[in-house]
Amino acid sequence: MQHFPSRSDSYLFCAYVFAICTAGTGASSPTVNGTLGHSVSLTPGIWVAQDVAQVVWRRTSPRTRIVEYSKGDISSFGSEEYKQRVTLHPKNFSLEIRDLQREDTGNYEVTVTASSGAQSLKTVQLVVYEPVSGTYIMVQYTSKNCNLNLTCSVTSGDPTSFMWWRGGEAVGNDSPHHLWEHGETVEIHHTAEVEGVVYRCEARNPVSNGTAQIRLVDVCKWNTPDGTGAPPPTVKGTVGRAAWLNSGIAVGSNMDAVVWSRTSPRTRIAQYSKGHIEYFGAEEYKGRITLHPGDFILEIRDLQREDAGDYEMTSTTGSGAQNKMTVRLEVYAPDQKSSNTGPIVAGVIITAIVIIVGIALWVKRDSLRSTGTAAGGDVSTDPAEKVELKNTSDGGSTS
Structure with a gap:
């Protein structure tokens, strides 16, 4: 069977x-x-x-x-x-x-x-x-006319590979990176044809992915007037007074996050994130600073010598595009600010003294002359004056 x-x-x-x-x-x-x-x-x-x-x-x-x-x-x-x-x-x-x-x-x-x-x-x-998260695009200006490098990166994700898309077309080879702080960079030359194009980067690993995108026309708004992306001019402040560090962000801009930091040593000062503002540092220091949410200007009050230095502002838009700028703050003592007026004041004082002394001498001489005329004699004691009178009596013009 x-x-x-x-x-x-x-x-x-x-x-x-x-x-x-x-x-x-x-x-x-x-x-x-x-x-x-x-x-x-x-x-x-x-x-x-x-x-x-x-x-x-x-x-x-x-x-x-x-x-x-x-x-x-x-x-x-x-x-x-x-x-x-x-x-x-x-x-x-x-x-x-x-x-x-x-x-x-x-x-x-x-x-x-x-x-x-x-x-x-x-x-x-x-x-x-590690899952991919916090995908963002770093912007670096390389020349005038908004020529720039765009770098795709993530705040976490290991390992991560990156790919760039311009509109619906891939513009970079997929390149693996084994350290999350490295990103794939593409170089863009600004022309009228690409100004309105959306650039999108994809960051992914075997378990997750993330994307971020920007329009070139929006990125170029960040460029400085000279087209170089250079830091704005130095801000000068006076000890005991207030200074305002301009962020360069227009009122009403779509910002997800704005962070102000000291660069040396690197210390976070203030942070705006989706409507919430947070301050960092000692209580005394936090009481002297204000981050204005309208234009993200950083105000520092009761300035002190140690407030001088470079300040970095990092902003992140709703699309994930990120921009950085640096502002240098110089802090002077009140006497340093007024030191240039010292010579002027001294000159005014000396001039006033000379004028007063001259007026006094003129009044005295006029008084003595009046007294001498009344007595019928020459009472002048000034040798120069005697010479002048002598020349006149020799037939010189008196007109």
Whole structure:
């Protein structure tokens, strides 16, 4: 009589064949991609049968047991924190890992033992990626007429690759970057044909992606009047008074975030983010500064010597485009501001003294002359005056 294999026999046969094929072909382990902070399930790829006696999941390097199923009982190994993050599901013997961390990346091995003693072994490679977030476009002006470089970058995401699109056309080769702070840069020469074009960058890795876009006509509004993108003029302030650092942002502009910082040492001062303003630093310092939300000008009151230095403003629009500018603040003492007027004041005082002395001498001489005329004699005691009178008596013109 012909014998038809039962389900358990089929399972044992498949497990046996799987083990032989895997060992004989040297096939590479399948790869599962996981997202940092999320969950993932590693499956053994077996048929569930009643005659499974034991299932063990291990890390291969270093070789460490994670969980074990044995005749209906499940045991977990490792630290308490790790045991709270892993679960072996008895229905299909998949291993679930929650709240994924960088160190979870690696090879995992599962060994399945049937009640007959037959075994199958499978290895799965897990790779944990940081998700892409905060995709933005950095703008750098390279010359007049709004020629510039656009750099696509992200605040998180490792590894990340970038691609640029101009309208619906790709304008750059896809280039992988293994450090998230690196971005793909494209060079743009401003012409009438591209002024209204939308430039879009895509940042992605195997588990996530992000996009940001800008219009060139909007970016060129940031350019300075000379077309070079150079920092605005230096702001001069006086100790004890107030100074205003201009952001260059027009009132009513669509800004998601504006951050003012000191450049040396690099310290955040004030931040605007979607309607909310936050200040940083000591309470005394926070009491002296105001970020005006209309035009994002930074006001610093009761200026002190240590307030002098370079200030950087970083702004991010609703489309993700980002711009930076630097303002230099110079702080002078009140006497330094007025030192240029010193010589003028001194000159005025000296001139006034000379005039007063001259008037006094003239009054005195006139008084003496009047007295001498009344007595009928020459009472002048000024030798110059005597010479003048003598020349007149010799027939010189007196007119």
